[in-house]
Amino acid sequence: MSFMFFYARTKMSPNVGGDAVKQYLLDFQERGLPKGVERELKVPLDRNYVVSIVGPRRAGKTFYFYQLIGKLPREEVMFIDFEHPLLEGFEPKDIVELLKLQREVAGEPSYVFLDEVQEVRGWEKFVRYLQDEGYHVFVTGSSSKLLSREISTQMRGRALKFTLLPFSFREFLKARGFEPKKRLSSRREAEVEAHLMEYLRWGGFPQVVFEGEEALKEALLMEYLDMVVYKDVVERYGVMNTHLVKLLIRSIMRSFAKEFSVNSLFNTLKSQGIKVSKASLYEYLDHLEDAMAVFLLKKFSYSLRTSELSVPKAYPVDMGLPRLFSFSPDIGRLMENTVFLELLRRGREAYYYKEHREVDFVVLERGSPVELIQVTYAGDWEDIRPRELDALIAVGKKLNVENLRVVTWDYEKEGEVKFVPLWKWLIEWVES
Numbered sequence: 243m244s245f246m247f248f249y250a251r252t253k254m255s256p257n258v259g260g261d262a263v264k265q266y267l268l269d270f271q272e273r274g275l276p277k278g279v280e281r282e283l284k285v286p287l288d289r290n291y292v293v294s295i296v297g298p299r300r301a302g303k304t305f306y307f308y309q310l311i312g313k314l315p316r317e318e319v320m321f322i323d324f325e326h327p328l329l330e331g332f333e334p335k336d337i338v339e340l341l342k343l344q345r346e347v348a349g350e351p352s353y354v355f356l357d358e359v360q361e362v363r364g365w366e367k368f369v370r371y372l373q374d375e376g377y378h379v380f381v382t383g384s385s386s387k388l389l390s391r392e393i394s395t396q397m398r399g400r401a402l403k404f405t406l407l408p409f410s411f412r413e414f415l416k417a418r419g420f421e422p423k424k425r426l427s428s429r430r431e432a433e434v435e436a437h438l439m440e441y442l443r444w445g446g447f448p449q450v451v452f453e454g455e456e457a458l459k460e461a462l463l464m465e466y467l468d469m470v471v472y473k474d475v476v477e478r479y480g481v482m483n484t485h486l487v488k489l490l491i492r493s494i495m496r497s498f499a500k501e502f503s504v505n506s507l508f509n510t511l512k513s514q515g516i517k518v519s520k521a522s523l524y525e526y527l528d529h530l531e532d533a534m535a536v537f538l539l540k541k542f543s544y545s546l547r548t549s550e551l552s553v554p555k556a557y558p559v560d561m562g563l564p565r566l567f568s569f570s571p572d573i574g575r576l577m578e579n580t581v582f583l584e585l586l587r588r589g590r591e592a593y594y595y596k597e598h599r600e601v602d603f604v605v606l607e608r609g610s611p612v613e614l615i616q617v618t619y620a621g622d623w624e625d626i627r628p629r630e631l632d633a634l635i636a637v638g639k640k641l642n643v644e645n646l647r648v649v650t651w652d653y654e655k656e657g658e659v660k661f662v663p664l665w666k667w668l669i670e671w672v673e674s
Contacts, residue, residue, distance in 0.1 A: 297406035298534040303382040320351040324361040337368035409446030411668040422669040445562030474533035499575040502556035542593035574619035599633035613645040
């Protein structure tokens with residue numbers, strides 16, 4: 243469906259339709275870019291790759307685009323938001339008309355930014371066209387499969403995928419006007435711990451971070467889950483049983499940072515008289531993973547089959563979400579969820595360990611374990627559970643890993659096992 247046909251269908255003349263889109267493109271050229279917290283994610287601007295920014299809804303992907311655009315001559319940029327009503331019904335062949343309108347209002351673009359591109363069926367066709375024509379192309383989407391292996395192959399291997407999550411703790415501190423540093427006075431350390439507790443309670447979605455009223459913070463988090471259900475599951479996959487999707491979300495949020503068994507949930511729902519198929523539960527869980535609302539962590543094993551068939555641990559994309567289903571989520575589990583998301587931001591490959599003993603995270607490099615991490619809500623040595631420490635040391639010997647770390651709330655010590663406060667571990671990493 244071309245632009246001209248689309249606007250005729252909506253009872254607008256072709257000329258009015260073209261003018262409306264031209265005005266949209268012109269308005270962007272003259273509009274000031276909103277200022278926000280500069281994100282840590284770094285992507286190349288002048289490489290011959292399609293740069294894909296994937297992340298959950300409301301994580302700040304559009305604002306990140308603005309951050310990139312602010313570094314470029316505006317007249318060389320074409321920005322398109324595919325969730326804008328003017329672009330409803332866009333088809334791959336319409337890209338030629340869109341480029342023509344852009345040339346009329348601002349000249350030939352060098353950089354093309356396409357926001358929420360998964361809204362267009364067959365989007366890879368016009369992205370491939372833009373790439374072949376020599377444009378620097380950037381796309382965002384709220385689907386983890388946005389640049390799957392198959393689509394990347396269609397791009398002839400010229401595609402790079404980056405993940406943007408809600409604010410890291412470092413970005414959260416910047417939003418609060420607090421410059422993160424590893425060495426702080428006792429007073430400033432107390433301040434950063436207070437900020438950390440707020441971060442654990444409400445998470446890092448930018449809108450939630452900048453909202454002052456707790457009732458509105460909660461409303462924003464609930465709206466996010468509604469969007470996941472209706473936009474990312476119902477609309478994207480044609481799922482009709484929204485009640486079951488919501489039951490699945492509630493179950494995940496109540497047992498976050500724990501092993502999540504679809505089979506156990508199936509038996510629970512069945513015992514309550516709720517008709518459901520196990521296949522549907524697995525399918526809906528896959529949809530939530532694709533929307534990046536939840537991440538599943540596999541159990542470590544040198545056997546790929548054993549690892550893939552293991553019961554995973556479930557981690558929400560944001561620590562604020564579990565509080566919608568509990569008045570006081572467990573602080574230790576919130577800390578563990580925070581560590582998991584930070585490992586994800588750092589691009590680390592991680593698993594959990596459970597074989598007589600349990601370790602929260604086994605970090606791998608090139609397929610081999612290089613670090614073990616245990617997370618505990620401990621303020622001093624007396625709070626450290628001997629069982630957790632013994633497990634860390636024993637598993638370290640079994641896997642031949644010497645880098646052993648316990649992330650605590652407020653206890654620090656060097657030695658065979660390194661103890662580090664969560665706030666310090668979170669701010670110590672700076673992307674090079």
